[in-house]
Amino acid sequence: MTRKLRCIAFDADDTLWHNERFFSLSQVRFVELLSDYAPRDQLNARLIEAERRNLGRYGFGVKGFVLSMIESALDVTDNHVPGSVVRALIDTGQEMLDHPIELLPYAREAIEALAADYSIFLITKGDLLHQERKLAHSGLGELFDAVHIVSDKSPEVYARIFAQTSGGPSACMMVGNSMKSDVRPALAAGAWGVFVPHDLEWELEMAPKPLTHPYYREIADLGALPELVAGLLN
Numbered sequence: 001m002t003r004k005l006r007c008i009a010f011d012a013d014d015t016l017w018h019n020e021r022f023f024s025l026s027q028v029r030f031v032e033l034l035s036d037y038a039p040r041d042q043l044n045a046r047l048i049e050a051e052r053r054n055l056g057r058y059g060f061g062v063k064g065f066v067l068s069m070i071e072s073a074l075d076v077t078d079n080h081v082p083g084s085v086v087r088a089l090i091d092t093g094q095e096m097l098d099h100p101i102e103l104l105p106y107a108r109e110a111i112e113a114l115a116a117d118y119s120i121f122l123i124t125k126g127d128l129l130h131q132e133r134k135l136a137h138s139g140l141g142e143l144f145d146a147v148h149i150v151s152d153k154s155p156e157v158y159a160r161i162f163a164q165t166s167g168g169p170s171a172c173m174m175v176g177n178s179m180k181s182d183v184r185p186a187l188a189a190g191a192w193g194v195f196v197p198h199d200l201e202w203e204l205e206m207a208p209k210p211l212t213h214p215y216y217r218e219i220a221d222l223g224a225l226p227e228l229v230a231g232l233l234n
Helices: 020-033 040-058 062-076 083-098 107-115 128-138 155-162 179-189 222-231
Strands: 007-010 119-125 146-150 172-176 192-195 216-218
Touching (some): 007 155, 040 062, 107 119, 107 222, 155 172, 155 179
């Protein structure tokens, strides 16, 4: 069946600009600060458990990550974590919030190449203020026809957003680095799902690839997106 493509939506973090590297560096710092209290593997496991447990409370983003680090520090020290460690964890979070935006290869070029023929959306999740700040500092803000910052990404969220376009979800494409948040729920909503893997992947964003789905595609980087779109039946 021919599906005329009208809208291309992009994820932000680790699709258009680097993000996970700052979480990874902060996790290394967390382990260093607590190394006298537990082995590295145990500290990493405690932190990921806290993150998973707290997603429903704090949502996605730096602030919830910092609270999970502090909670994990309290757990492994039996509530005797030194104040200096708590201060260092807070400082680490503030550094994460202030980190400069570094675009991934071909991010601007891909959007500019497609903007003349398609509506371009940004669909990202996380803390509203931080995501707005990152978008403003990215220099990409003027390229989007619509920006949606959501607390989580589900088929219902994608269906609601894509329903605003002519043709609905079947005329839309979601491009992102997360199989769990960008690709699979967009496919479930009836859209195309394009996976652009990043070299760092958060454990909680991992999910199987829907290799047999007719509207699933994978590209090595955003430089390949315009050619992919041109090859589709639209």
